[in-house]
Amino acid sequence: MLTRISLALAAAGLALGLTACGNSDAGDGNVAACKAAIAEQMQDAVDTDTEGHRPAACIGIDDKTLQRIAGELIEDELGDAFDKELEEAEVIP
Template structure:
């Protein structure tokens, strides 16, 4: 299951990013890209707040994390097993049913 590590990493990043804020302006697009790169790096990646995210408020950071997580979940393809359908002849009775008006 790939979703559990993604959720754990995202939770760690949200907590680390929301702990510090800055008054300078941040770039949301660059921040989203940096967050996605950190998530791809996984446990080996940096747990620090990306420089491009400094200055963004907590609400914006949370929205960016949700977007990155939903994008990464869309990329996960769950294999659907092929189940053979048996060829069965099911006899159907010939019933004399009245006509329905």
């Protein structure tokens, strides 16, 4: 399960990074709204194995910020998934 989540998040992050190349101008986008949209898109990627794209809420967000947001979300998700797997792991005496 952890591998599936990791691969889906990595794919979503890569797709965002590649799509981000088309918009390198810094703008006045709402970073919080962008982060929420990317988080939703990453969850959809995990649930449906679909590729992501630059959400409309991220128009006006520069590439560096978009990549930072995606990286933060991936770190958070992988950390949560790892913690869950660790909690469910069977302790061998």
